[in-house]
Amino acid sequence: MKKILAVVMCLAAGMSAFAQSISLPPSGDNQRSSVTQWIGPVSVTIQYSSPNVHGPNGEDRKGHIWGELVHYGFVDQGYGTSKAAPWRAGANENTTITFSHDVKIGGESIKAGTYGLFLDVEKEGNWNWIFSTNSTRWGSYYYDPKEDALRVKTSPQDAEYTEYLTFSFTDREAASAVAYLQWENKRIPFKIDVPHVNEIYLSQIRGELMGNRMGFDYQPWMDAAQFCARNKINLEEALTWADNAISGQFIGREDFASLQTKAQVLYAMNRDSEADVVMGKAIKHPTANVAEVHQYGRALLAAGKTDKAMEVFKTNRQLHPDDKFTTYVGLARGYSATGDKKNAIKNWEIAIKNIPENQKAFLPQYEAEVKKLKGGA
Known part of the structure; x- marks a missing residue:
């Protein structure tokens, strides 16, 4: 009998080696989320599990998130190897952040790659974002400060109520953006620069x-x-x-x-x-074509190169004698810039007389130009 039981146990162990996980709801119904922001050619992706304020059983936890559900400082969570763990900045598996290129966080350099993202929440003073080189562990139960790639100070901000923990981006510029975590009534940001x-x-x-x-x-x-x-x-x-x-x-x-x-x-x-x-x-x-030459003349005017612009507008008129509108508008603008009001008015009036259908919406503006030149404005 003992031999039979031993065989059965061995077979069971062998079968478990081939077992695969089935698709079940995430722990606590904290749904997986992901957000990606491009800063120019650089992508930043944050992956996290998103708990809600009211909890998996609908209990109202408003006013009990910060300092209670989310602990202050570094604590022993009673499991894993870490005896001083920060908050996991989400739920379930590690929250991770991935940079496609080297960037700066809060002015400090960090290499391209994927990092575990933790948050040191403090009752008073600055909080700290922690970027860990270990991104594959569950939560912060195995957090090790020796694996920190970077710590960046931050200050929590008051924010509109947010039921589900959410990461997002704001202040999106050509070479920077501000990432933030927002939950309940707080927003906790960090700035990303691509220098x-x-x-x-x-x-x-x-x-x-x-x-x-x-x-x-x-x-x-x-x-x-x-x-x-x-x-x-x-x-x-x-x-x-x-x-x-x-x-x-x-x-x-x-x-x-x-x-x-x-x-x-x-x-x-x-x-x-x-x-x-x-x-x-x-x-x-x-x-x-007429429009390209005209726009070049306008660019010269904007750059203060009035004489060169005037030459371009005259050339445009000479090269495109069949155009009865744009070439005259160019001359009108050129003469206005040189202070020749008489010729400016003359050319505006010709242009307005021949205004095409697709320009009639701008007719009041053109008429205002003539009125101004005549001293009526």
Whole structure:
């Protein structure tokens, strides 16, 4: 009988080795949640279990979350190896945060990767976010301060009532965002900065231009050069990208857009005389249309280059004699900027007389310009 029982137990043990978990509701019905925010090319993902204020059995725990359900400081939870554990910043498994690239948290550097996210909740003074290199343990029962990658001070803020523990992001800028946990009546934030966001963009741009089909079209080369010109970075390489868009083997296309792109890079390099030559060629190129030349003239006006803008508006009129509206608007704006009210009024009136249907919504604005020039405003 003992031999039979031993065999049965061995078989049972063998079967358990192949057992798999079935799909059941999470412990305490604390549903799994995930939120991802992009900061430029950098992704930040927080995964957590989301308890609610009223608890799994509907009990009202309002006023009993902070300092009671969520303990203050570091405590012995009576289980696991940790005798001084912070709060798990959620429920059930570790709350984790994943950075696709190196970032800064509260001004401190942290490497790309996945971290366990804990919160030191204090009755008075600062609280502390804790980023642990161990992200796979259950809760904070096995928390070890030796595995801390970073601790960042934070201050809890009063917030609107939130039933379910929620992570989210606010103050989303081109190179930063503020992540926060919000539950019951508190919000606990931490700021994420990507200090070299443009360098990350450049790294990706180079790979995209060289590593896939995008490199066989002139548009991505222009986009890359324009990005550098706008941000005044990597300008020497940007100039080669602009040249490639114009005359690169198999992909180059000389037109108004590609020539203007090169000029933008040259302007960013403070090589204005060279840029002016390129733009002179661009506005006279057969591909240049009325609107493109007009917008270039407007940009010159905005930059305070009134004389150059006036030349562009005159050229636009000469090159496109059939246009009875936009070219006259350009001349009107140019003469207004130079102080020649008589010619400004004359050209505004011609433009208004020939206003197309898609511009009639702006007619009151144009008429106001004429009224102002005539001294009526």
